[in-house]
Structures are given as structure tokens and as C-alpha cells.
Amino acid sequence: DAEITQSPRHKITETGRQVTLACHQTWNHNNMFWYRQDLGHGLRLIHYSYGVHDTNKGEVSDGYSVSRSNTEDLPLTLESAASSQTSVYFCASRDRGLSEAFFGQGTRLTVV
Amino acid sequence: KNEVEQSPQNLTAQEGEFITINCSYSVGISALHWLQQHPGGGIVSLFMLSSGKKKHGRLIATINIQEKHSSLHITASHPRDSAVYICAVSVNNDMRFGAGTRLTVKP
Numbered sequence: 022d023a024e025i026t027q028s029p030r031h032k033i034t035e036t037g038r039q040v041t042l043a044c045h046q047t048w049n050h051n052n053m054f055w056y057r058q059d060l061g062h063g064l065r066l067i068h069y070s071y072g073v074h075d076t077n078k079g080e081v082s083d084g085y086s087v088s089r090s091n092t093e094d095l096p097l098t099l100e101s102a103a104s105s106q107t108s109v110y111f112c113a114s115r116d117r118g119l120s121e122a123f124f125g126q127g128t129r130l131t132v133v
Numbered sequence: 134k135n136e137v138e139q140s141p142q143n144l145t146a147q148e149g150e151f152i153t154i155n156c157s158y159s160v161g162i163s164a165l166h167w168l169q170q171h172p173g174g175g176i177v178s179l180f181m182l183s184s185g186k187k188k189h190g191r192l193i194a195t196i197n198i199q200e201k202h203s204s205l206h207i208t209a210s211h212p213r214d215s216a217v218y219i220c221a222v223s224v225n226n227d228m229r230f231g232a233g234t235r236l237t238v239k240p
Contacts, residue, residue, distance in 0.1 A: 052226060054228075056230075061232065062232060063135070063137065063219070063221075063229075063230035063231050063232045063233065064219070064221075064228075064230040065230075066227065066228075069226075069227075071226065111175075111176060113176075113228075115226075119163050119164050119181075119183070119223065120181075121166070121178045121181050122166065122178060122221075122228060123178070124168075124175055124176035124177070124178075125175060126174070126175035127174075127175055127176075
């Protein structure tokens with residue numbers, strides 16, 4: 022069965038360190054997204070990609086970057102982790118056009 | 134004001150009760166999604182709809198495009214329905230999310 026997986030599921034890191042969260046999907050979807058989920062807020066878009074070598078900034082992109090070298094993967098990098106980036110991160114993928122979204126299990130990141 | 138508003142924020146029900154969660158949006162959309170998130174868990178898509186009504190088991194979702202409003206109903210609620218229910222709208226290729234409704238069903 023096709024799926025979307027995130028790793029790690031939990032991560033604790035120190036302020037200032039670079040951190041990369043992995044997202045891998047086997048749906049062969051062109052569209053992939055990274056969101057963060059915080060108490061009191063809905064899911065907020067960090068970065069997104071509509072295909073290989075395409076990346077775009079979302080609503081809360083400062084301090085984050087992504088790259089898309091193949092269809093399956095969209096890693097999210099925190100260049101220099103800050104305590105404000107403590108959150109739960111979700112990756113999602115969708116086919117082109119009007120289609121259902123599929124979400125990963127989430128990564129809980131704590132920056133100390 | 135958020136583009137997607139849900140009510141209520143929190144909801145507690147007794148097992149067997151009929152439950153309604155509401156979603157209003159203020160932007161033009163191509164579809165509306167209802168998502169479910171169990172505590173500590175991932176997010177699962179329940180429905181995607183652009184008109185009318187859809188039913189899956191005890192769950193029913195309706196949408197009124199003219200009024201920009203959708204409802205999610207759960208009939209004969211059960212403790213395993215306890216979760217956060219999230220309304221989201223598709224705007225072009227993007228999705229915008231409500232803050233979620235936390236549902237607790239007590240036995």
C-alpha cells in the first residue's frame with residue numbers, strides 16, 4: 022500500500038543546531054507540503070512543492086528550508102533551531118487538481 | 134479573523150449522543166475537507182466534498198456552498214470517536230485549516 026512516512030517521530034535538539042526532518046511518500050504525488058501544528062492555531066503552512074526542483078514559501082517559512090530532488094522526498098531543514106520552532110510537524114502529499122490529502126504521522130520536535 | 138472557523142472548540146458528549154461540529158469559511162473554495170486526529174496520532178482524511186452530502190458509516194458531512202458552511206455529524210457516538218476534528222478548505226492548490234474541535238465521548 023502507498024503511504025507517507027515521517028522520521029524521526031520525536032526529536033530533541035539544542036538551540037542553534039541544524040535539524041532535518043524527513044518526509045517520504047510512495048503515492049507518486051507531485052504536491053507535497055510541510056505544516057506545523059501549535060496549540061491555539063490550525064495547521065500552518067511552512068513550505069510546499071509542486072514537483073521536482075520546485076519549492077515555495079508558505080505562511081511561516083522563516084528559519085526553514087526544503088529541497089525536492091525527487092518525487093518521493095521533501096526534507097525540511099531548520100537551519101539554526103530556535104525554541105520558537107518547538108512544535109509538531111506534519112508532512113502531507115496530494116495529487117494534482119482536486120484531491121484528498123494524505124498526512125504523515127507527525128514529528129514532535131523540541132528545541133531546548 | 135481566520136478564513137476557516139470551527140465551532141465548538143471543545144465538545145463533551147455521552148456515548149450514544151448525536152454530535153454536530155460546524156465549519157464556516159470566508160474564501161472561495163474548490164473543496165472542503167474533514168480530517169480526524171487522535172491524541173498523539175497522525176491526521177486522517179474523513180471526507181472531501183464540494184457539494185451536497187456524504188456519508189461513511191456513522192459519519193455524515195454536509196456543505197452549503199452559498200452559505201459557506203459545512204457540518205460534520207456523528208450518529209450514535211462512541212468513546213473511540215474521541216479525537217480532534219479539523220475542517221480544511223482547498224483554495225487553488227493550497228489548503229487552509231480551522232483550529233480544530235476537540236471531541237470527548239464519555240462511556
